[in-house]
Amino acid sequence: MEDKREIKVKVMNLTKQFDELLVLDDISFDVKKGEFLCIVGPTGCGKTTFLNSLTKLYQPTKGEILINNEPVDLKKHSIAYIFQEYSTMPWLTVEENIRFGLSIKHMPKELADQKVEEYLEVVGLTKYRKYYPDQLSASMLQRVVIARAFATEPELLLMDEPYGQLDIELRFKLEDELLNLWKRNGTTVIFITHNIEEAVYLGERILVLTNKPTKIKTEIKNDLPRPRDIVSEDFVNLRNEVTDLIKWW
Amino acid sequence: MESKTSRFMRKNMAAFMTIVAFMSLLLVWELVARFTNAGMFLPPASEIISKFVESFTVPIGKHRMLVHIGVSLYRVGVAFIFATIAGIFLGVSMGYSKTVEAIIKPIFEFIRPIPPLAWIPMSILWFGLGDQSKFFIIFLGCFCFITVNTYDGTKNVDHVLLGAARMLGASERQVFFRVVLPSSIPYIFAGLQIAITAGWSAVVGAEMVRSDEGVGWLIVMGMTNGNTVQIMVGMLAIGIVGYILATAMAKLEGRLCIWNQQQGI
Amino acid sequence: MESAAGNIADVLKCSHISKEFDSFDGTGKNLVLEDIDFSVKDNEFLVLFGPGQCGKTTLLNILAGLESPTKGEVVDHGKKVTAPAPERGVVYQKTALFPWLTVMGNVEFGPKVRGFKKEERKKIADHYIDLVGLKGFEKSYPSQLSGGMRQRVGIARAYSNNPSLMLMDEPFGHLDAQTRYMMEEELQRIWQKEKRAVVFVTNNIEEALFLADRIILMTNCPSKIKKEYIIDLPHPRSYVDPEFLRLRREITENMDKSM
Numbered sequence: 001m002e003d004k005r006e007i008k009v010k011v012m013n014l015t016k017q018f019d020e021l022l023v024l025d026d027i028s029f030d031v032k033k034g035e036f037l038c039i040v041g042p043t044g045c046g047k048t049t050f051l052n053s054l055t056k057l058y059q060p061t062k063g064e065i066l067i068n069n070e071p072v073d074l075k076k077h078s079i080a081y082i083f084q085e086y087s088t089m090p091w092l093t094v095e096e097n098i099r100f101g102l103s104i105k106h107m108p109k110e111l112a113d114q115k116v117e118e119y120l121e122v123v124g125l126t127k128y129r130k131y132y133p134d135q136l137s138a139s140m141l142q143r144v145v146i147a148r149a150f151a152t153e154p155e156l157l158l159m160d161e162p163y164g165q166l167d168i169e170l171r172f173k174l175e176d177e178l179l180n181l182w183k184r185n186g187t188t189v190i191f192i193t194h195n196i197e198e199a200v201y202l203g204e205r206i207l208v209l210t211n212k213p214t215k216i217k218t219e220i221k222n223d224l225p226r227p228r229d230i231v232s233e234d235f236v237n238l239r240n241e242v243t244d245l246i247k248w249w
Numbered sequence: 250m251e252s253k254t255s256r257f258m259r260k261n262m263a264a265f266m267t268i269v270a271f272m273s274l275l276l277v278w279e280l281v282a283r284f285t286n287a288g289m290f291l292p293p294a295s296e297i298i299s300k301f302v303e304s305f306t307v308p309i310g311k312h313r314m315l316v317h318i319g320v321s322l323y324r325v326g327v328a329f330i331f332a333t334i335a336g337i338f339l340g341v342s343m344g345y346s347k348t349v350e351a352i353i354k355p356i357f358e359f360i361r362p363i364p365p366l367a368w369i370p371m372s373i374l375w376f377g378l379g380d381q382s383k384f385f386i387i388f389l390g391c392f393c394f395i396t397v398n399t400y401d402g403t404k405n406v407d408h409v410l411l412g413a414a415r416m417l418g419a420s421e422r423q424v425f426f427r428v429v430l431p432s433s434i435p436y437i438f439a440g441l442q443i444a445i446t447a448g449w450s451a452v453v454g455a456e457m458v459r460s461d462e463g464v465g466w467l468i469v470m471g472m473t474n475g476n477t478v479q480i481m482v483g484m485l486a487i488g489i490v491g492y493i494l495a496t497a498m499a500k501l502e503g504r505l506c507i508w509n510q511q512q513g514i
Numbered sequence: 515m516e517s518a519a520g521n522i523a524d525v526l527k528c529s530h531i532s533k534e535f536d537s538f539d540g541t542g543k544n545l546v547l548e549d550i551d552f553s554v555k556d557n558e559f560l561v562l563f564g565p566g567q568c569g570k571t572t573l574l575n576i577l578a579g580l581e582s583p584t585k586g587e588v589v590d591h592g593k594k595v596t597a598p599a600p601e602r603g604v605v606y607q608k609t610a611l612f613p614w615l616t617v618m619g620n621v622e623f624g625p626k627v628r629g630f631k632k633e634e635r636k637k638i639a640d641h642y643i644d645l646v647g648l649k650g651f652e653k654s655y656p657s658q659l660s661g662g663m664r665q666r667v668g669i670a671r672a673y674s675n676n677p678s679l680m681l682m683d684e685p686f687g688h689l690d691a692q693t694r695y696m697m698e699e700e701l702q703r704i705w706q707k708e709k710r711a712v713v714f715v716t717n718n719i720e721e722a723l724f725l726a727d728r729i730i731l732m733t734n735c736p737s738k739i740k741k742e743y744i745i746d747l748p749h750p751r752s753y754v755d756p757e758f759l760r761l762r763r764e765i766t767e768n769m770d771k772s773m
Binding site for chain 2: 575578580597598599600602603604606608610612613614615623624627628655656657671674675
Binding site: 195236 | 687688692696699756759760763766
């Protein structure tokens with residue numbers, strides 16, 4: 001089935017070279033508006049370089065990234081990132097942390113108040129609004145980060161293995177919350193992970209990367225019905241298929 | 250793709266900037282000294298540099314420049330070695346034994362803020378006018394930094410590493426010599442590095458106590474005679490040698506603590 | 515002494531352990547372990563599995579002799595555990611390698627402090643470095659190795675004293691998902707070659723099922739034993755085998771919900 005959504009992000013011939021070392025080799029792909037795209041690759045593939053080039057933290061050696069057909073401009077396009085490390089500000093409370101992203105974007109106070117309430121509620125942290133990060137568990141911290149990211153209603157949400165350190169039960173719980181927020185807001189998400197099961201559980205499409213120099217090995221469409229059942233035969237087959245594509249161990 | 254030349258440029262940018270900055274500073278200095286009234290208090294850079302170069306062949310006072318530097322280095326060297334031994338010993342004892350910590354630390358913290366120069370009169374009284382009082386003043390300039398850093402190092406040993414060594418069967422003595430000491434080495438070296446620079450700075454003060462040679466003496470003597478060029482030649486010598494000492498110390502640390510460089514794959 | 519009696523095949527017996535800490539504000543007590551009672555059989559791979567961060571590391575430290583329990587006792591081969599000893603090897607989550615020693619230096623540390631002669635300890639270290647697949651890296655420092663390789667050194671070091679019991683505290687917790695699978699397979703291979711009794715702590719159910727002969731499911735704070743599972747799937751196991759997935763779901767559903 002053809003995906004008829006308009007193109008949100010267009011990556012063209014992205015190449016990154018550090019001195020003699022070619023890290024990203026001519027990567028091109030599109031992300032549709034509102035799409036949930038997962039990217040998996042073998043350990044040690046240029047995952048971080050890839051992400052940093054996408055966000056223009058590094059100037060790519062060659063290539064272009066367009067959002068809404070314009071070159072990426074962090075001042076114009078709102079992009080949110082969520083990393084594996086909990087990037088909450090330790091000196092701010094839960095509620096102040098969520099407000100932080102909004103005040104950076106100069107949102108009027110009343111609207112910001114409303115957003116903070118809304119997202120505290122969505123991630124179930126209303127009771128903990130006055131807590132400081134060091135009083136919270138790992139999964140609660142990651143909820144704060146998610147709330148902060150979604151509250152700014154970004155055009156593009158980049159996630160770099162955000163649940164790598166959580167145990168499986170919590171991971172599934174947070175993944176389900178993420179999927180709900182994604183559907184609710186229609187956000188475009190790029191989710192990078194080493195965890196194949198996670199990629200198969202979340203994505204509408206999976207981009208498989210090669211080892212360095214990183215290229216796109218292949219692209220797999222994933223239209224398993226949701227909620228997905230990790231024990232079902234289809235799920236296991238798809239998981240095996242992706243595993244075979246990157247297995248190095 | 251960037252070309253070979255542009256890569257060369259990028260890599261050497263920092264060095265290039267440093268040279269430009271130095272040159273500009275010298276040029277401004279020269280112009281200010283030659284063409285404004287400030288020249289009365291500030292000799293031109295070119296005069297100081299040529300005097301400095303000359304001093305390697307023509308003696309200032311009784312000696313040529315290398316002798317002055319050599320004598321000062323000898324004083325700092327002796328004091329620094331004593332300070333290192335005493336500082337590491339005291340720092341380790343305070344870090345390792347709660348009793349020693351309780352006894353020594355308050356006294357140490359009381360003495361620490363007293364600047365080395367304040368000790369000059371007492372040191373003359375105790376050690377006389379010879380080299381000993383100079384050793385003592387420079388010693389005081391180095392000693393505290395080494396002690397404090399060593400103490401921090403021994404206090405900051407990772408408890409998991411201590412447990413790991415004990416689990417592998419190490420005795421308390423082995424834990425001390427094989428874990429506490431090596432893991433403090435980066436701290437100790439940081440202390441030594443600050444200390445060598447501090448000791449070298451203390452040389453001026455130390456050589457205020459009657460002497461006939463040394464880079465500090467150049468300054469003290471220049472002050473007595475109102476010879477601004479000689480003062481600044483002395484300052485230049487202190488600056489250059491201090492820089493070389495600090496660099497050498499950093500190199501030595503790099504050699505001895507290869508393991509401390511983060512270069513994971 | 516009643517505690518000294520016990521099954522001959524038991525390497526380690528952990529009787530009714532409880533552990534309290536003073537709470538942070540100093541006003542009360544925090545109970546982290548409550549009445550933990552189990553034993554480890556000879557050459558058994560036992561996994562302590564449970565949610566969150568509560569209590570499992572403390573329990574392992576008590577088994578190691580690094581901490582003492584508030585109530586109960588640990589008996590190792592009929593002797594009460596009161597201090598660390600080389601008969602119990604530990605593999606740590608953050609590797610705890612000595613950063614100033616090379617791979618060789620780390621692995622021969624145990625034999626060295628126990629007074630082995632140079633040739634002897636080199637022979638021992640060579641053997642275990644080879645076993646964990648690090649031949650050729652003897653002269654590297656930990657900071658020059660990848661996360662997976664560092665854990666291999668940690669395993670070799672724990673083996674170097676030839677302990678009868680290995681304690682492993684989430685050794686692969688900091689590795690990425692793929693390196694983790696690799697290290698689980700590697701640990702399984704190493705353990706099949708040189709069997710020891712192992713107590714392995716993890717909060718990852720895939721890891722638990724892949725490695726364990728027996729899983730003890732722990733509750734969340736305070737940690738108690740909730741249930742025991744004998745895992746007799748044949749080795750090498752597959753992460754996507756239907757029975758593996760069924761057990762994984764069953765145990766996950768029985769696990770305490772953590773926040």
